[in-house]
Structure formats: C-alpha cells, structure tokens
Amino acid sequence: MTDTVHIDLGDRSYPILIASGLLAQADTFAHCPKASQALIVSNETVAPLYARQLQAALAPHYPKVEQVVLPDGEAHKNWTTLQGIFDALMHNGADRKTVLFALGGGVVGDMTGFAAASFMRGVPFVQVPTTLLSQVDSSVGGKTGINHPLGKNMIGAFYQPQLVVCDLDTFDTLPARELSAGLAEVIKYGPIADMAFMDWLEAEMPALIAGDKRALAHAVRRSCEIKADVVSKDEREADLRAILNFGHTFGHAIEAGMGYGVWLHGEGVGAGMVMAAELSQRLGLVDAAFVRRLRALVARAGLPVRGAMLDSQDNAGRYLELMRHDKKSQAGAIRFVLIDGPGKAVVREAPDALVREVIDLCCAEAVQA
Numbered sequence: 001m002t003d004t005v006h007i008d009l010g011d012r013s014y015p016i017l018i019a020s021g022l023l024a025q026a027d028t029f030a031h032c033p034k035a036s037q038a039l040i041v042s043n044e045t046v047a048p049l050y051a052r053q054l055q056a057a058l059a060p061h062y063p064k065v066e067q068v069v070l071p072d073g074e075a076h077k078n079w080t081t082l083q084g085i086f087d088a089l090m091h092n093g094a095d096r097k098t099v100l101f102a103l104g105g106g107v108v109g110d111m112t113g114f115a116a117a118s119f120m121r122g123v124p125f126v127q128v129p130t131t132l133l134s135q136v137d138s139s140v141g142g143k144t145g146i147n148h149p150l151g152k153n154m155i156g157a158f159y160q161p162q163l164v165v166c167d168l169d170t171f172d173t174l175p176a177r178e179l180s181a182g183l184a185e186v187i188k189y190g191p192i193a194d195m196a197f198m199d200w201l202e203a204e205m206p207a208l209i210a211g212d213k214r215a216l217a218h219a220v221r222r223s224c225e226i227k228a229d230v231v232s233k234d235e236r237e238a239d240l241r242a243i244l245n246f247g248h249t250f251g252h253a254i255e256a257g258m259g260y261g262v263w264l265h266g267e268g269v270g271a272g273m274v275m276a277a278e279l280s281q282r283l284g285l286v287d288a289a290f291v292r293r294l295r296a297l298v299a300r301a302g303l304p305v306r307g308a309m310l311d312s313q314d315n316a317g318r319y320l321e322l323m324r325h326d327k328k329s330q331a332g333a334i335r336f337v338l339i340d341g342p343g344k345a346v347v348r349e350a351p352d353a354l355v356r357e358v359i360d361l362c363c364a365e366a367v368q369a
C-alpha cells in the first residue's frame with residue numbers, strides 16, 4: 001500500500017509517495033506533467049542500479065526518455081557537474097516542458113532541482129530519492145543548489161518538485177554508512193519537533209540499523225510529515241524553517257573544512273547536533289541528561305558524536321571562521337539552532353567564548369558517547 005504525505009504550498013503543492021516497488025510501476029508517474037521529453041539525471045553509482053527500471057516506467061508517458069549520468073559524490077556538487085546537466089538538455093533539444101527526473105541521493109536531487117530552476121528560467125522536475133537521507137529530507141521542500149569551496153549550498157534556489165517518489169526498495173542496495181548518515185536527519189526531527197518520535201527512534205534503532213522495512217517506512221513517513229508541516233508554514237526560511245538546520249551550523253563547517261566528501265553530510269549533522277545540544281546546555285536551555293540522551297542515540301545510529309579537528313593550531317577559530325559563512329548568519333554574527341527544552345528549537349546567537357568551549361570539548365579525544 002502506498003502512503004502519501006501532502007505538502008501544502010498553494011499552487012506549488014505536491015504529494016510525497018512512500019512504498020516499496022514504486023520505481024518500477026508506470027502508474028506512479030501517471031500524473032507527472034506531460035511533455036515530449038523526459039531527462040533522467042542520475043550518477044555513475046545509482047544509474048546502473050535503477051535507471052533502467054525508471055526508464056521503463058516513464059516510457060508509456062513520454063515519447064522520448066533520455067539520461068545523463070553525473071560523477072558520484074559531494075565533491076562534484078559544483079558548477080562543472082551542473083554544466084553537464086545543461087549540456088544534456090541542450091544536446092537533446094529540450095524545451096520548456098521537458099521534465100527532469102532526479103534519480104539518486106541528495107547530491108543528485110539538489111543539483112537536478114537547481115538545473116530545473118534555471119534552465120530556460122524554469123522547467124518541471126520530479127524527485128526520485130534513493131538514499132534514506134534524501135527520502136526523509138532533501139527531496140522535500142525545494143532547497144536546491146551547489147556548494148562553494150568556502151560554504152555548503154551557497155549557490156541555489158528555492159524551487160519545488162512536482163512529485164516525490166520514495167521507493168523503499170532502493171534501501172536494499174544502500175551501504176550501511178549511508179543508512180547511518182540518513183538516520184542523522186531522521187533523529188533531528190525529534191529534538192526540534194516531536195519527542196514521541198525520539199522515544200520511538202530509541203526503541204526502534206536496532207530495527208532501523210538492520211534495514212527493517214516496517215521501521216524505515218515509519219521513519220520516512222514521520223520525517224516527511226514533520227518537514228512538510230514546517231516548510232508549508234515557512235517555505236523560504238523567513239524564520240521557522242531554520243529549525244530544520246539543527247546540527248548543520250557545526251556540521252557544514254566540518255564538511256567544508258575537511259573537504260567535501262571526507263565526512264558525509266549526515267555524519268556532520270550527527271556530530272553537529274551533539275555540539276549544538278552542548279551549547280544549548282551551556283546557555284541553560286536543556287539539562288545534561290538531555291544532551292547525554294541525544295548523544296547516545298546519535299552513537300547508536302552509527303554516527304560520530306565528536307567533531308572533526310579542522311586546524312591543529314586554532315581549531316575553534318577555524319570553526320568560527322567557516323560558520324560565519326552560514327546562511328543563517330546576520331551582520332557577521334553566527335546564529336545557531338538550539339534546543340529550548342525537549343521538542344522545541346530556537347535560533348539565536350551565542351557568545352564566541354561558549355562556542356569555543358563547546359568545540360574544544362567536543363573535538364577532544366576524551367568525549368565518549
């Protein structure tokens with residue numbers, strides 16, 4: 001049975017379909033925009049696994065279905081790879097109705113969405129996420145873009161897909177490290193919005209790690225519900241949507257500071273959530289027991305609970321330098337997503353001295369789960 005979560009954005013509303021076997025069924029795509037051509041955008045890892053199935057499912061709906069295969073990895077989330085999508089569109093004679101299908105994880109999804117937002121000033125696109133992370137987070141909500149060497153997702157656009165298709169069977173081929181990375185974004189929804197979901201995650205973590213489809217289906221559904229609710233209230237991150245950035249201020253600094261692809265996005269978010277929780281505690285917003293609880297859950301998901309060392313001379317200084325580029329910063333002041341009591345997030349500044357204390361503590365070898 002297919003679960004459907006609706007994201008309510010007026011004329012930009014769309015459904016998120018969640019089930020096993022969706023990718024291989026032509027019916028899944030019956031209500032996609034009509035066009036003379038579709039372009040599947042995937043990468044060298046995912047295309048050999050799933051592009052043939054998707055091509056067959058799209059064939060009854062589009063006279064021509066083309067493919068472009070990108071290099072794999074966060075290090076390729078840049079202008080050069082984006083140009084490859086535009087080249088494929090131009091060489092295939094794409095027009096304003098051509099539909100792009102993003103088949104892959106968040107890297108493919110973010111770049112395909114940005115290509116769709118900008119090609120001919122906007123063509124439709126569909127998200128077909130194949131990682132846990134992309135099903136629970138990146139395929140939903142319309143943040144698209146590429147990285148700058150100094151900062152994550154610095155260039156992009158808000159641009160919503162027409163449809164999101166979460167086929168749970170794609171988890172069958174997902175490496176364990178990528179499953180854990182996806183669990184970071186799942187865990188995030190508990191402290192910021194739903195402590196009952198955090199209780200559920202604590203109980204079901206062994207099943208999730210083992211790839212149990214029942215548990216994963218619930219995690220995808222509940223994550224999409226929470227994200228859809230937040231995005232529908234604040235599509236372009238005027239205020240509320242920033243809570244979805246919990247763990248990301250530190251995490252993005254780790255990704256950029258280590259070099260894109262060394263730490264996975266979800267790994268940065270895992271350690272980043274622990275660091276943000278430590279900072280929340282120092283500001284008197286949560287108690288030590290809550291921080292311990294979150295750290296233990298992150299560790300049980302197979303994620304790092306310590307930050308990376310970015311600079312042997314002045315590690316905290318390097319974090320601060322990178323975090324000043326964060327999109328939430330205002331007038332040079334870094335704004336953090338903090339936990340203001342379990343299940344509630346707040347976005348605010350923190351004194352540099354406290355931030356340094358947290359970085360020094362969390363990047364030291366002694367910190368254990």
Ligand SMILES: NC(=O)c1ccc[n+]([C@@H]2O[C@H](COP(=O)([O-])OP(=O)(O)OC[C@H]3O[C@@H](n4cnc5c(N)ncnc54)[C@H](O)[C@@H]3O)[C@@H](O)[C@H]2O)c1
Nearest residue numbers: 045105106107108130131133134137138143170173174265
């Ligand atoms: N737009 C948003 O709201 C949003 C939200 C969260 C994350 N992101 C972005 O998403 C990216 C991370 O996404 P990700 O974790 O999916 O990483 P990813 O796209 O790099 O995919 C992870 C790895 O798994 C491979 N893969 C994908 N599906 C597979 C499958 N079914 N079987 C086997 N291998 C598979 C990929 O080829 C890749 O090597 C980051 O760039 C992050 O900034 C965006």
Ligand SMILES: O=C(O)C(=O)C[C@@H](O)[C@H](O)[C@H](O)COP(=O)(O)O
Nearest residue numbers: 137141143152153241244245248327
């Ligand atoms: O959708 C959002 O809003 C998020 O913040 C989700 C994050 O998980 C995601 O990594 C997002 O791309 C980060 O946004 P950014 O604006 O900090 O680049």
Ligand SMILES: [Zn+2]
Nearest residue numbers: 185248265269
């Ligand atoms: Zn994220």
